[in-house]
Amino acid sequence: MSEKEKKVRELSAEEVLQKFDKESDKRELTGVWGKIISSICILFALFQLYTATFGVLDAHLQRAIHLAFGFLLIFLLYPSRHSWSRSKMHPFDAFLALLSAGTAMYLVVNYQELVLRAGMNTETDFIVGLIGTIMVFEAARRVVGWPMIIVAFCFMLYAFLGPYVPGILAHRGVGVQEMFDHLFFTTEGIFGTPMGVSSTFIYLFILFGAYLETTGLGKFFIDIANAIAGWAAGGPAKVAVLSSGLMGTVSGSSVGNVAGTGAFTIPMMKKLGYRPAFAGAVEAAASTGGQLMPPVMGAAAFLMAEFVGVPYFDVVKAAVIPAMLYYIGVWLGVHYEAKKFGLKGTPRDQLPKFKTLFLEKGHLAIPLIVIVYLLVSGYTPMRAALAAIVLTIVCACLRKSTRIGFKQIVQGLIDGSKGVLGVLIACATAGIIIGVVTKTGVGLKIATALLDLAGGNLLPAMFFTMITSLILGMGVPTTANYVITSTIAAPALVQMNVPVLAAHMFAFYFGIVADVTPPVALAAYAGAGIAGANPMRTGVIAAKLAIAAFIVPYIFVLAPELLMINATPFTICYSAFTAIVGMWGASMAMIGFCNNLLNIPQRILFLVGGICMIIPGVFTDGIGVALIAVAYVWQRMNKVKGAIQQDGEDL
Structure with a gap:
C-alpha cells in the first residue's frame, strides 16, 4: 500500500465520520485556544481520576461538576453552525461555554443553601434552571444531532400539554417553573441516574x-x-x-x-x-x-x-450468549x-x-x-x-x-x-426524558397502551415493543438509545411478567439494530460511504446479515436461560447449541446458498427450520431439525453446483 493510497483512505474515513457521526465533527484548534482546551481536558480527567480514587462527591456535586466540564468542552469544540470554521474559535461559542458551565457551577457554589431550602426554589433558581436546560438541548444538538433533541422536546411538550392530550395518555399537566425546577434541581432529571x-x-x-x-x-x-x-x-x-x-x-x-x-x-x-x-x-x-x-x-x-x-456482572453475563449468536449469524x-x-x-x-x-x-x-x-x-x-x-x-x-x-x-x-x-450530553438529554416520565407517569401509560394494542398477548406485545424500540433508536447514540427504549418500551414486557433484565435487553437490542435498519441506518450509510455503494441497498444487506438481532431477542424473552437467568449449565448449553444450528439455517436462507444455490422453497425450509431451532422447546427443535435436514438433502441433489458470477445487484 502506497502512502498516497493510505492518505486517501484515511481521508475518506474522516469524511464519513464528519457526515454520519456528529460527535466527530469538531474543531481542531492550535495556539492559545488549543492549549486552553487541552488544559480543560486534563483538569476534567484529573477530577474524574481523583474522585474514582478517593471517593465520589455527593451525587449532585459530582454530576454538576461533570456536566460543567462537558459544557465547556462541547461549546468550545463544536461550532454553532456547520459553516463556521473548525480552526478558529467564535466569540459566541466562548460566551455560551461560560454561560452553560456557570449554570452547572451554580449548583456547586450554592449547594448547601439549595439543600437547606429543600425544593423551595427562588426566581433566580428558576432562571438558572431554564437556561441550563436550554444549554443541554443546544449542546446535544451540536454533538448528538436532531433525533435525540426531537424526542426530548416532544416529551417536554407532553409535560406542558397533558390536559389537552386525548385518551389514556392525558394527565393533569406540569407548570413551567415546576418542570424546570424538577429537571435541574433534583436527581430525577438532568442530574439523574444516566x-x-x-x-x-x-x-x-x-x-x-x-x-x-x-x-x-x-x-x-x-x-x-x-x-x-x-x-x-x-x-x-x-x-x-x-x-x-x-x-x-x-x-x-x-x-x-x-x-x-x-x-x-x-x-x-x-x-x-x-x-x-x-x-x-x-x-x-x-x-x-x-x-x-x-x-x-x-x-x-x-x-x-x-x-x-442488578450487579454489573449479571448484565455482562446475560449479554454473552446473545452477542455470540449475533456474530455467529453475521459470520455465517x-x-x-x-x-x-x-x-x-x-x-x-x-x-x-x-x-x-x-x-x-x-x-x-x-x-x-x-x-x-x-x-x-x-x-x-x-x-x-x-x-x-x-x-x-x-x-x-x-x-x-x-x-x-x-x-x-x-x-x-x-x-x-x-x-x-x-x-455525557446524551445522558443529560436522556435525563430530561426521565424527568418527564417521573413527573407524568407516561412510561406506564405507554406500556398500558401497548398491552391494549396487543390484546394482552405476549408475542404481539413483543412485536409492538420491537417497532417502538426501532423507531426510538433511529439516529440516537447507544447510551441515550438504551435510556429511551428502557423507559418507554420495556415496561410493557415487564407488565407481562417478563424478567426485568430480559425486557430491558429486548428493548436495547432493537434500539441498537436501528443502526442497520433502513431508512435511518447510520452505520450502514457510513459503510456505504467508505465502500462507494448505494446506501439503501447497503442497509438492506446489513439488516439481512444482522438477522440474529431480529430473532434472538424474542428467544431470550421466551427462554431466559439464554441470558443465564435461572438456568443450569445443561439448559444454557442446550439452548445455545440449538440456537446456533438455527442461525446456520437462517443464514443460508438469507444468502440463498449452501453447497449450491437455493431455490425459493429451499430457502423457506431453511428459514422456518432455523427459526424453529432457535425457538426453545423439544417439539420445535424436532420440527427444525427435520426441515433443515430436508432442505439440506434437497439442495445437495441439485445439479448446479459451485459459485456464480456477481451481477452487483443481488441482495
Whole structure:
C-alpha cells in the first residue's frame, strides 16, 4: 500500500465520520485556544481520576461538576453552525461555554443553601434552571444531532400539554417553573441516574479505551483477525467481523467503529471481489454488534445495571450468549456469501503471523483480560476500570515497540475527556426524558397502551415493543438509545411478567439494530460511504446479515436461560447449541446458498427450520431439525453446483 493510497483512505474515513457521526465533527484548534482546551481536558480527567480514587462527591456535586466540564468542552469544540470554521474559535461559542458551565457551577457554589431550602426554589433558581436546560438541548444538538433533541422536546411538550392530550395518555399537566425546577434541581432529571453513571463508570471506561487505542490495540486487533481468518474463504470480510467484534468490547459508537476498522477492511473486501454494497454492509453489521458486546456494550451495560438494579456482572453475563449468536449469524452470512460467489481469502504469505503478533504485541491485551477478571471477582466497575487504566500504561511499557511516554499519557487524558462528550450530553438529554416520565407517569401509560394494542398477548406485545424500540433508536447514540427504549418500551414486557433484565435487553437490542435498519441506518450509510455503494441497498444487506438481532431477542424473552437467568449449565448449553444450528439455517436462507444455490422453497425450509431451532422447546427443535435436514438433502441433489458470477445487484 502506497502512502498516497493510505492518505486517501484515511481521508475518506474522516469524511464519513464528519457526515454520519456528529460527535466527530469538531474543531481542531492550535495556539492559545488549543492549549486552553487541552488544559480543560486534563483538569476534567484529573477530577474524574481523583474522585474514582478517593471517593465520589455527593451525587449532585459530582454530576454538576461533570456536566460543567462537558459544557465547556462541547461549546468550545463544536461550532454553532456547520459553516463556521473548525480552526478558529467564535466569540459566541466562548460566551455560551461560560454561560452553560456557570449554570452547572451554580449548583456547586450554592449547594448547601439549595439543600437547606429543600425544593423551595427562588426566581433566580428558576432562571438558572431554564437556561441550563436550554444549554443541554443546544449542546446535544451540536454533538448528538436532531433525533435525540426531537424526542426530548416532544416529551417536554407532553409535560406542558397533558390536559389537552386525548385518551389514556392525558394527565393533569406540569407548570413551567415546576418542570424546570424538577429537571435541574433534583436527581430525577438532568442530574439523574444516566448522568450519575456517566460521571463515574462511563468516563473511566472511555478513558481506558483511549489508552488502549494509544497503545495500538486497535491495529493489533485487526492484525490478529487477519492472522486468524484472512486466509479463509471471504477472508477480509471475516476479518471485518472478527476485528469489529474485538473493537466492540471497548468501542462506544457503531459509526465510529465502521470508520475505524472499515477504513482497512472495506477496501480489502472490494479488492477480493465483494460487491461494494456487501462490503459496506458487512462492516456495518459487525460494527453495530459491537454495541451488544460485553463488557462495555457501548456504555449501556453500566446504565442497565443501575436501571434494573442488578450487579454489573449479571448484565455482562446475560449479554454473552446473545452477542455470540449475533456474530455467529453475521459470520455465517459472510461465509456463504463468499461460497456463493467463489471469493477466496488472502494468500497466507501476505498475512501477519499469529505467533509473531502475539509475541510482539500480545501483552497489550492483558488489561482487557484483567478487567474482566476484576469484574468477575466482585470489584466495582469504577475500581476495575481504574486498575485497568494503570495496567494499560504499564503493559505498554513492557516492550520498546509499544512503549508510551509522558506526552502520550497526557494525550490519553485529553482524548478520554473529548471522547466522553457524546455520552455525557446524551445522558443529560436522556435525563430530561426521565424527568418527564417521573413527573407524568407516561412510561406506564405507554406500556398500558401497548398491552391494549396487543390484546394482552405476549408475542404481539413483543412485536409492538420491537417497532417502538426501532423507531426510538433511529439516529440516537447507544447510551441515550438504551435510556429511551428502557423507559418507554420495556415496561410493557415487564407488565407481562417478563424478567426485568430480559425486557430491558429486548428493548436495547432493537434500539441498537436501528443502526442497520433502513431508512435511518447510520452505520450502514457510513459503510456505504467508505465502500462507494448505494446506501439503501447497503442497509438492506446489513439488516439481512444482522438477522440474529431480529430473532434472538424474542428467544431470550421466551427462554431466559439464554441470558443465564435461572438456568443450569445443561439448559444454557442446550439452548445455545440449538440456537446456533438455527442461525446456520437462517443464514443460508438469507444468502440463498449452501453447497449450491437455493431455490425459493429451499430457502423457506431453511428459514422456518432455523427459526424453529432457535425457538426453545423439544417439539420445535424436532420440527427444525427435520426441515433443515430436508432442505439440506434437497439442495445437495441439485445439479448446479459451485459459485456464480456477481451481477452487483443481488441482495
